[in-house]
Amino acid sequence: MRIDVITIFPEYLTPLELSLIGRARREGLVDLHVHDLRQWTHDRHRTVDDSPLGGGAGMVMKPEPWAAAFSGVRESGQAALGTDVEPLIIFPNPAGEPFAQSTAQEWSRCEWLVFACGRYEGIDERVYQHLADVGCEVALASLGDYVLNGGEVAVLAITEAVVRLVPGVVGNAESLIEESHAAGLLEYPVFTRPASWTDPAGVVREAPPILLSGDHGKIAAWRQEQSEARTRERRPDLLAPLDEDAAGS
């Protein structure tokens, strides 16, 4: 998988050099490139924004640098990939489609993702129109109903959620199956040693004895029951589709 990120704050993306994602890059499972949008400006001040037409607070990102950036990244990406494959262009945007585990699973199968990090009050709408008119595949993704100052934090989260699903990135692929949202449920509670722990308040806390039984069938059943109970309690909305399916079967 190739990933390109276009941003005016490239240093915001340095966490992608760390840990699991960093290792995936070093092992060649992911080819990730971060680009400073200002490299596609030509004035002395390397201007990427201007006042909103029609007035209003803040600044809007100018269309020219973005159009040049997409063109440049497309050219370098296709040269590196050795094909005329087109990327999926993803704009983190509070007005976008909610990003969910199902989105991460879909995008983890893409050959090439290009992330565009907006800032200020957003990007001139004509950039989106231009990309659509030249046939680019574009997605607007929201991390949730809250407002960030730009797209970089969203790209960190989306990239981690997507790349960890790329085969070979997570050592134990089985762990991807049982985690929250992977199967439409919240994951079960986990415990480790000591089986009996006296907490700082002097309370003795025992791990569920079933987990020490060695009966893997019963343990699996207990974990499924815990996932369903936890989902019903905390996220009944996740069960609605599953309940409908069950009712219809």
Ligand SMILES: Nc1cc(-c2ccc3cc[nH]c3c2)n[nH]1
């Ligand atoms: N889910 C979510 C996305 C954003 C977001 C994404 C891009 C920009 C650019 C300027 N402000 C932004 C905010 N906030 N919340």
